[in-house]
Amino acid sequence: DGGITQSPKYLFRKEGQNVTLSCEQNLNHDAMYWYRQDPGQGLRLIYYSQIVNDFQKGDIAEGYSVSREKKESFPLTVTSAQKNPTAFYLCASSPGGTGNYEQYFGPGTRLTVT
Amino acid sequence: DQQVKQNSPSLSVQEGRISILNCDYTNSMFDYFLWYKKYPAEGPTFLISISSIKDKNEDGRFTVFLNKSAKHLSLHIVPSQPGDSAVYFCAASEWGASGSRLTFGEGTQLTVNP
Numbered sequence: 001d002g003g004i005t006q007s008p009k010y011l012f013r014k015e016g017q018n019v020t021l022s023c024e025q026n027l028n029h030d031a032m033y034w035y036r037q038d039p040g041q042g043l044r045l046i047y048y049s050q051i052v053n054d055f056q057k058g059d060i061a062e063g064y065s066v067s068r069e070k071k072e073s074f075p076l077t078v079t080s081a082q083k084n085p086t087a088f089y090l091c092a093s094s095p096g097g098t099g100n101y102e103q104y105f106g107p108g109t110r111l112t113v114t
Numbered sequence: 115d116q117q118v119k120q121n122s123p124s125l126s127v128q129e130g131r132i133s134i135l136n137c138d139y140t141n142s143m144f145d146y147f148l149w150y151k152k153y154p155a156e157g158p159t160f161l162i163s164i165s166s167i168k169d170k171n172e173d174g175r176f177t178v179f180l181n182k183s184a185k186h187l188s189l190h191i192v193p194s195q196p197g198d199s200a201v202y203f204c205a206a207s208e209w210g211a212s213g214s215r216l217t218f219g220e221g222t223q224l225t226v227n228p
Contacts, residue, residue, distance in 0.1 A: 009155075031214070035218075041221075042218035042220045044218075058215070092157075101146045101163065101207040101214055108156065110155070
């Protein structure tokens, strides 16, 4: 049963702490993405990776970091430098390569920082 | 700079009638467009897409129209059903040096009333 898993569904942290959000896919996709969604706003791209050991900053990368050591995993760390970390975080993957535009999304993680 | 805009935050229609969701974009380098449907606290799911070389794509009750000269696309749902009630995101793709990435609009909340 192929898909994208994000865990946990809900995450609570104290201000000043770093937190890492998990994203795993078993679709054998090359490309993976992290988005954040805030109320009344669309999905904004944080980081993306087209291949293992390589990743690119998206539109709102400040205060976040990622790694891509394995094809199936793309964890996102929300650091204490991120000014407004409370949001709904979505991970996505796609086959990658020319002509493959559709992205498949995980169920999301709602992070609350107080 | 919002490159993809959905100017209607919400739309309400009666069951059985047509729903028309609109999307405008500014970047002429976008070459593929997608519509996603999203329920609360879930990841978006792919609905329908269209390449920039076409002006219409149909899939069952869903049709997407693209007007390149106006940089405008629309999603038609006929007939609308209560289960279609969700947030609909328009997304545009461009292929760059770092591979493909999607830019999303803000979303339109569709409510279909029985």
